[in-house]
Amino acid sequence: MFAKPCALPDGEINYSNPGGYVPLDLLKDYGAYAVLGGSGAASATGTALQWVGGSGSASELAKRLGGTLAAMAPTHIKVLVGVLLPNTTSADSAFYTSEQYAQLTEGNTRVRLNVKQLPDGSVDLYGFYTGTKTEWQRVPVITATPEGDQLVADMGDGIKITWTPAVDPSSVMGIPALEGVTLKPAVWVFPPTENAAKILVNPIYPPDYQDAIIWFPSQPQIAPIYLSLSARYEPGGVTGIGKDVSGIWLAGAGTGLGSPIPTRIADKLRGREFSSFDRFREAFWEEVARDAALLSQFKPNNQALLLKGNSPYAPKTERNGENTRHEIHHIEHIQHGGAVYDVDNLSVMTPKRHAEIHKEYRKQP
Structure with a gap:
């Protein structure tokens, strides 16, 4: 298991409330999260991803990553990335081990995210709980492969996410802020019910997400991360x-x-x-x-x-x-x-x- 509600006991991955009730959770109860984006359209050589917002700070995310992320994509596409990092302080036996990641092509997670930019320029991030929807639970597990001094994860549709290690991981300064773009506060994980459709505007559901779990076998100090992409076409x-x-x-x-x-x-x-x-x-x-x-x-x-x-x-x-x-x-x-x-x-x-x-x-x- 990649991510689960922290309220569940060790080893348990699903809510088991009477009547099948699933609560509305905050995303931070699943792990640390962030949204990153580029200042313009992506490029084939890579566009640095900047800080939009998250559960912590840009410097905390940079330290967790031990480097920086960039997006490679066709030139007329602008990329937003929702990031979820596991709770590495938890010893929950439900979480995958490094040995298990090495055998996986798909991984199980109890939350999947969607990120989109709204007409007013702000960014909306929300998640859906997958425990009651078996067809939502598994996402691709992608190995970040070495290319020069970078590690590259191919997300499909011509989009790649690159990770460049910091020269000195102990002195990582942070991630520059993306000017003029803000993340809406209070990021929620919704149960898959009709009420979610009433709260969200034109919600998009997990089967159509462009998301994956990325793991770094050549950099074992970096915990696997979950990425969900939003690719917007330029004017x-x-x-x-x-x-x-x-x-x-x-x-x-x-x-x-x-x-x-x-x-x-x-x-x-x-x-x-x-x-x-x-x-x-x-x-x-x-x-x-x-x-x-x-x-x-x-x-x-x-x-x-x-x-x-x-x-x-x-x-x-x-x-x-x-x-x-x-x-x-x-x-x-x-x-x-x-x-x-x-x-x-x-x-x-x-x-x-x-x-x-x-x-x-x-x-x-």
């Missing part, structure tokens, strides 16, 4: 033509490459500039809502979502756990040069199909 303008559609537009969203962007929606968006892909996504669904012919294809509850710039629900058989609404997919992946805002590189998929196609992609050599 850009919309290009592309789209495709003429007939019949029920999203009928094919659960097969192949999904449903194309309709030409008449592309015409409304082409040439517009967006500060982030999140803003583009909202505008896209708003334009769908303004198209009477397309809007008429949706049930009233989905029409209400579209009018607010939110994606519509997928059929129940096409959902992926708690991910229930249609998603926009980049046909040519961004790390391979796919255009972020080109509507001809976008399609709409059901959550189930989107998860399938990314799983198929990860299996490719």
Whole structure:
């Protein structure tokens, strides 16, 4: 086990309260945490990750890490990283040993994190308790491999996290603060219930997290850490033509490459500039809502979502756990040069199909 609530006794990893009750916990009850980010878009050579906020101080995190972290990614992606460090002062027998990490490709954890930047510039970090959701409990275990004087963890999708050791670990000064960005206070770990969806705004659930446990076999003094990434696309303008559609537009969203962007929606968006892909996504669904012919294809509850710039629900058989609404997919992946805002590189998929196609992609050599 990587992380568990500190309130549980030695060796116990799950809450066992009457009626299955799971309390709302503070993340600090699972370990020390932090959020790091870059001052601009990441680069292929590495962009230093700076301090946004956390349960302790930047200097405490730097000492725990014994060095600094940086992100390597395609140039138009800005990376935020949620970090969770285990409680190394605990002798709990449930925690993995170094020998066990050496045998793992996936690890068990009772909390998984999501980090995202909000429209006002602040950063929100929250977690979900995984004890009642077996499909949420395991995350990849990635070995940080030596490359020169650095250790590198490949997080997938063209993003790598590098660790550079301090010249003198005893004199680590800290991590510079990322100016103009703050972490919202009181980071919570939510039980997987409907109440969480009422508290959080458009929550994202663990099956879609880009997270992993990183361990450092060549640096045994560094405890394994958990990282959860948020990759935001930089500003850009919309290009592309789209495709003429007939019949029920999203009928094919659960097969192949999904449903194309309709030409008449592309015409409304082409040439517009967006500060982030999140803003583009909202505008896209708003334009769908303004198209009477397309809007008429949706049930009233989905029409209400579209009018607010939110994606519509997928059929129940096409959902992926708690991910229930249609998603926009980049046909040519961004790390391979796919255009972020080109509507001809976008399609709409059901959550189930989107998860399938990314799983198929990860299996490719």
